[in-house]
Amino acid sequence: MPQTFDRIFRNGEIVNQDGRHHGDVGVRDGRIAALGDLSQSSAGEVIDCTGLTILPGVIDSQVHFREPGPTHKEDLESGSRAAVMGGVTAVFEMPNTDPLTVTPEALADKVRRGTHRMHCDFAFWVGGTRENAADVAELERLPGAAGIKVFMGSSTGSLLVEDDEGVREILKRTRRRAAFHSEDEYRLRERRDLRVKGDASSHPVWRDVEAALNCTRRLVAIAEETGAPIHVLHISTADEIPFLGAHKRLVTCEATPHHLTLAGPEAYEKLGTLVQMNPPVRDAGHRDGIWQGIRQGIVDVLGSDHAPHTLEEKAKPYPDSPSGMTGVQTLVPVMLDHVNRGRLSLERFVDLTSHGPCRIFGMAGKGRIAVGYDADLTIVDLKRRQTIRNEWIASKCGWTPYDGIEVSGWPVGTIVRGARVMWEGSLEEHSRGEAARFWTA
Numbered sequence: 323m324p325q326t327f328d329r330i331f332r333n334g335e336i337v338n339q340d341g342r343h344h345g346d347v348g349v350r351d352g353r354i355a356a357l358g359d360l361s362q363s364s365a366g367e368v369i370d371c372t373g374l375t376i377l378p379g380v381i382d383s384q385v386h387f388r389e390p391g392p393t394h395k396e397d398l399e400s401g402s403r404a405a406v407m408g409g410v411t412a413v414f415e416m417p418n419t420d421p422l423t424v425t426p427e428a429l430a431d432k433v434r435r436g437t438h439r440m441h442c443d444f445a446f447w448v449g450g451t452r453e454n455a456a457d458v459a460e461l462e463r464l465p466g467a468a469g470i471k472v473f474m475g476s477s478t479g480s481l482l483v484e485d486d487e488g489v490r491e492i493l494k495r496t497r498r499r500a501a502f503h504s505e506d507e508y509r510l511r512e513r514r515d516l517r518v519k520g521d522a523s524s525h526p527v528w529r530d531v532e533a534a535l536n537c538t539r540r541l542v543a544i545a546e547e548t549g550a551p552i553h554v555l556h557i558s559t560a561d562e563i564p565f566l567g568a569h570k571r572l573v574t575c576e577a578t579p580h581h582l583t584l585a586g587p588e589a590y591e592k593l594g595t596l597v598q599m600n601p602p603v604r605d606a607g608h609r610d611g612i613w614q615g616i617r618q619g620i621v622d623v624l625g626s627d628h629a630p631h632t633l634e635e636k637a638k639p640y641p642d643s644p645s646g647m648t649g650v651q652t653l654v655p656v657m658l659d660h661v662n663r664g665r666l667s668l669e670r671f672v673d674l675t676s677h678g679p680c681r682i683f684g685m686a687g688k689g690r691i692a693v694g695y696d697a698d699l700t701i702v703d704l705k706r707r708q709t710i711r712n713e714w715i716a717s718k719c720g721w722t723p724y725d726g727i728e729v730s731g732w733p734v735g736t737i738v739r740g741a742r743v744m745w746e747g748s749l750e751e752h753s754r755g756e757a758a759r760f761w762t763a
Contacts, residue, residue, distance in 0.1 A: 327355060327365040329740055331699065334371030337672055338378065338691045347376060349697040352739035357693065369742070371701060374734055375668070378676035378691050379411030379698025383468070383683065384501075384555060384576065384625030385650050387413075389435060391420035395719050396630045398432075401650065402440035402755055404628075404716040406744045408651035409733025411442050411698040412688065412758055414468040414625075414679075417449035418481055424449045426464055433466035433757050440755030441743055442736070443688075443698070447471035447501060451480040455491040462498045466757035468683060469498045474537050475505030476600040476645070484508065486540055493550035498762050499574065499682055501553040505529060505601055506537040522640040523590035526602035531559045534601050538562050545572050553682065556581065556627050558601035560611020567620040574622040574682045577612050577674075579649060579656045584723065585609045595636050595643040596723050599627070616666055616674075623678040624671075626653045630719040648717045652710060652724050658702060658731025668704070684762035701735035708732045714747075 327348040335344055336357070348356035348363060356363070387401035398415075405413055415432070417423035423432060423446055432446045445468035448461045462470050472492060473481050483489055484507035493500060510533055518524035538554055545552045546569070554566065554575040566575050580599060585606040589597045597603050615621040629646030636643055657675075661668050680689030687696045710724045736744035741751045 325356060325360070325363045327360070327363060330360055330363065330365040330368045331371050331376060331701070332360070332368055334374050334376040334701065336376045336691055337668055339677060341669070347691065347697070347699065349740040352697055354691060354693050354695050354697045357691065373703070375702050375704050376691065377672055377700040377702060378689055379737070380409055380654055380675045380700045381412045381679040381685070381689065382410045382626050382628070382650050382653055383414040383623055383679045384416065385413045385628040386416045386418065386630070386646070388630070389419060390431070395632050395635070396717055398436050398440050400716065400718045401628065402442045402444070403749065404648070404651040406441045406736040406738070406749070407716045407747070409654040409700040409702065409736050410650055411700060411736055411738050412444060413442055413650065414445045414447055417447050417471055418473070418477060422449050422479070422481055423447070424451055424454050424480070426461065429461070429464055429467060436755055437757065438753050438755065441749070441753060442738055442755050443758050444755055445758045449481045450483065450492040450500065452483060452488050452491070453480055455488070455495065458492055459495045459497060462496060470496055470500040472500060473503045474541065475507040475510055475533070476503055482507065486544060489541065490544050490548065493544055493548040493552070496550050498684065499551040499553050501555055502541055504534060504537040504541055504554050506533045506540070509533040509536060517641045519641070520639045522595045522598050522643070523587055525598050525640065526586060526604050529600065529602050531561055531604070534559050535561045535565070538565065542569050542573055555625065556601060557612055557615065557621065558604055558608065560608045560614070563611050563615040563620055566615070567618060570620070575620065576623045576625045577616060577621045578625060578627050579653055580647065580723070581612055582609060582616070582660065583656055593723055595638070595640055596647060596721070598640065598643055598645045599647060600645040613665065616670070621674065622682055624653065624657060624674040626650045630717050632719050633721055648715060648719060648722050651715055651717065652722055654700065654702065654733045655708070655710060655729045655731060656724060658704065659729035662704065662730040684760045686759040686761045688758065697737060697740035699735070699737035700733060701737065702731060703734050704731050706730070706732040
């Protein structure tokens with residue numbers, strides 16, 4: 323008997339955990355209801371995906387959307403709009419807002435702000451601090467929580483936990499995988515005088531390789547002592563890759579498109595403070611080392627570290643300029659260009675952006691194109707050549723370090739729980755975002 327669906331995505335190339343094959347995806351009540359040849363079935367809407375590739379929905383597990391706080395440069399609505407315009411179906415947002423996301427009340431407020439206002443699904447990292455260390459086991463299990471995030475460098479106020487004992491007190495109590503910004507704050511303080519006024523290329527001199535590697539070594543030692551699983555964010559050095567590869571029992575890690583794409587000194591000569599990030603973009607040797615981590619399976623996920631600032635703010639002379647750039651909207655096209663250039667397979671891209679986040683963070687019902695899972699799909703045209711422009715960026719700050727760069731591979735559609743939220747560059751359905759679910763919560 324023919325089946326009836328709310329929506330059928332017909333005749334696309336489906337890329338999933340079982341490889342690539344052509345077929346149809348039938349959606350009912352926001353979930354995938356059938357896969358295969360659905361030519362005899364009917365639906366409220368049939369979307370022809372001939373010549374397109376259907377991926378599990380891309381998940382960006384590190385974004386900063388600034389709300390509550392300095393919402394003149396981003397908020398949950400604008401940041402999530404940028405996400406879906408770039409093919410991203412879910413995001414994990416960071417806790418360094420104002421007020422900080424360090425209490426049940428602050429987390430609940432963010433969930434309330436995001437529900438049916440954000441365009442993609444979401445979770446929020448809860449900041450781990452000395453003050454809330456005794457409560458992290460409860461905080462990480464609250465609805466909408468992605469887990470605990472700790473800044474060992476590059477933060478302010480109570481979010482900065484730079485000492486081993488402070489980190490130990492948090493990891494003794496976590497049960498989910500905690501995420502870390504791993505730069506040695508003590509070394510950063512010692513080297514502040516190495517910053518050269520007006521010269522952003524001195525940023526990686528100040529925040530050097532040892533600042534990252536030393537902190538990661540300290541962090542992994544504490545994780546092994548406590549038995550706590552950890553996630554090291556935005557790896558920026560070739561030196562960390564073999565070390566992390568030797569400690570995979572408890573440790574996962576993330577690479578970012580900018581650390582895989584940009585390199586000094588050329589990036590600083592061309593972009594100046596626009597390429598200023600923490601940890602820094604380094605030279606091509608470190609970029610190549612991170613790619614080696616991709617090829618060897620050491621890197622588990624890709625995250626954008628989307629951290630927008632206005633052009634006026636970024637125009638301040640270094641080091642008064644803030645670190646951060648947009649990234650959530652360009653993650654898919656930039657990385658698809660790498661796929662087309664042969665640097666990674668499309669299956670590996672799917673593993674890094676869909677299967678990986680679900681596997682290591684325990685997300686429920688996402689990350690696969692499979693019956694019963696949420697109908698989150700990122701639909702791309704692998705052959706489309708397009709130039710990234712500032713005018714395309716939906717973030718409030720309206721710029722990207724990739725302005726003027728032509729890429730091969732482009733997001734055509736963003737499907738969130740069966741709804742066609744973005745299609746061919748247009749926002750089709752608004753404000754469907756809901757909190758993601760986790761098996762471990």
